[in-house]
Amino acid sequence: MKRKERLSESAYIQGVLSGDRVVLSRAITLVESTLPADQELAEAVVSGILSHTGNSIRIGITGVPGVGKSTFIETFGKIVVDKGLKLAVLAIDPSSQKTGGSILGDKTRMETLAADKRAYIRPSPTGSTLGGVSARTREAMLLCEAAGFDVIFIETVGVGQSEIAVRGMVDFFLLLMLAGAGDELQGIKKGIIEICDALVINKADGDNLPMAKRAQREYANALHLFPIRESGWLPKVKICSAVEKTGLVEIWEMISEYRDLTKANGFYDANRAEQRGNWMHEHIGYLLKNQFYQDSLIQEKLKKNLPAVKSGALSAIAIAKELVELFMEGKAKK
Ligand code: GDP
Numbered sequence: 001m002k003r004k005e006r007l008s009e010s011a012y013i014q015g016v017l018s019g020d021r022v023v024l025s026r027a028i029t030l031v032e033s034t035l036p037a038d039q040e041l042a043e044a045v046v047s048g049i050l051s052h053t054g055n056s057i058r059i060g061i062t063g064v065p066g067v068g069k070s071t072f073i074e075t076f077g078k079i080v081v082d083k084g085l086k087l088a089v090l091a092i093d094p095s096s097q098k099t100g101g102s103i104l105g106d107k108t109r110m111e112t113l114a115a116d117k118r119a120y121i122r123p124s125p126t127g128s129t130l131g132g133v134s135a136r137t138r139e140a141m142l143l144c145e146a147a148g149f150d151v152i153f154i155e156t157v158g159v160g161q162s163e164i165a166v167r168g169m170v171d172f173f174l175l176l177m178l179a180g181a182g183d184e185l186q187g188i189k190k191g192i193i194e195i196c197d198a199l200v201i202n203k204a205d206g207d208n209l210p211m212a213k214r215a216q217r218e219y220a221n222a223l224h225l226f227p228i229r230e231s232g233w234l235p236k237v238k239i240c241s242a243v244e245k246t247g248l249v250e251i252w253e254m255i256s257e258y259r260d261l262t263k264a265n266g267f268y269d270a271n272r273a274e275q276r277g278n279w280m281h282e283h284i285g286y287l288l289k290n291q292f293y294q295d296s297l298i299q300e301k302l303k304k305n306l307p308a309v310k311s312g313a314l315s316a317i318a319i320a321k322e323l324v325e326l327f328m329e330g331k332a333k334k
Helices: 009-017 021-032 036-052 069-082 095-099 111-115 130-146 161-167 190-195 206-223 248-265 267-294 296-311 316-333
Strands: 057-063 087-092 119-123 151-157 172-178 198-202 236-239
Touching (some): 009 021, 009 036, 021 036, 021 130, 057 069, 057 248, 069 087, 069 111, 069 248, 087 130, 111 119, 130 151, 130 161, 130 267, 151 161, 172 190, 172 248, 198 206, 267 296, 267 316, 296 316
Parallel strands (some): 087 119, 087 151, 172 198, 198 236
């Protein structure tokens, strides 16, 4: 990848802080870059805006493809902006790493919201590793906050590892579901339910409405069996129709209720503090790993030993240990 023309550190910072969307987009592109020179600049820019972050409510939205995420974000987002709040939507699409294409890249998604000046939509940075995805997404989120957005949606597809990563950077986590599709079909694991603050059954309209209501009761009963959360919040089950625009105001009210409760009991701030601590630990891991794999001696040794590790002739853990020790020795000598 060729290094694109970059702005100066202060131009990025000033531009983002003044809410300039063009500069914001360019700053997000900068944090997505894997070039070492860009990463250095990105780090300086993110550090420069950090004291202006933290003022939005961060909401994770997930659910399998077809559940209605983009339709929901479009209509629910409209409710948010109509309240006079500025909304940024970051969408993480892990599929684009594998296929080069993107199921979220589809231009017709969220057309109305995309055209709305009060909203900003950005397919989130993808990276080659999950750690990369979460680091880049967090930085993009912080840039949006510094640019003055009041509400951030982080959308993920599918229910798996990236949801856990997103849980680690948001205040409220919402799982969109369908009634009657069966948990397995929806890829719902018990672990995901445990990290959700709300289950929202979408497409509660037409013939589907009675089934949605029944599913709501069933899930609500099931949730009672989970232990009380540290947040003091009992996860709620809601029904809505993103198409008919019903049940959406109630969802916003629920999120507001969550914020009021957790701000009052201290969980909101404690959670954010915990997240910042984890961010540092994640970043340490990320930096160490990067340095390790960029080390030419390590690269050479890896190349030599990998086939034997794969065939089982050499022990994976023994080689891993040897390589790490070699790396540390090399560092100590420098
Ligand atoms: P995504 O893949 O999760 O982003 O789902 P989409 O938003 O693209 O929606 C998938 C399909 O479900 C589309 O055909 C939508 O029109 C439809 N859909 C989304 N929300 C609703 C809803 O509330 N009710 C009904 N009946 N259909 C919906």
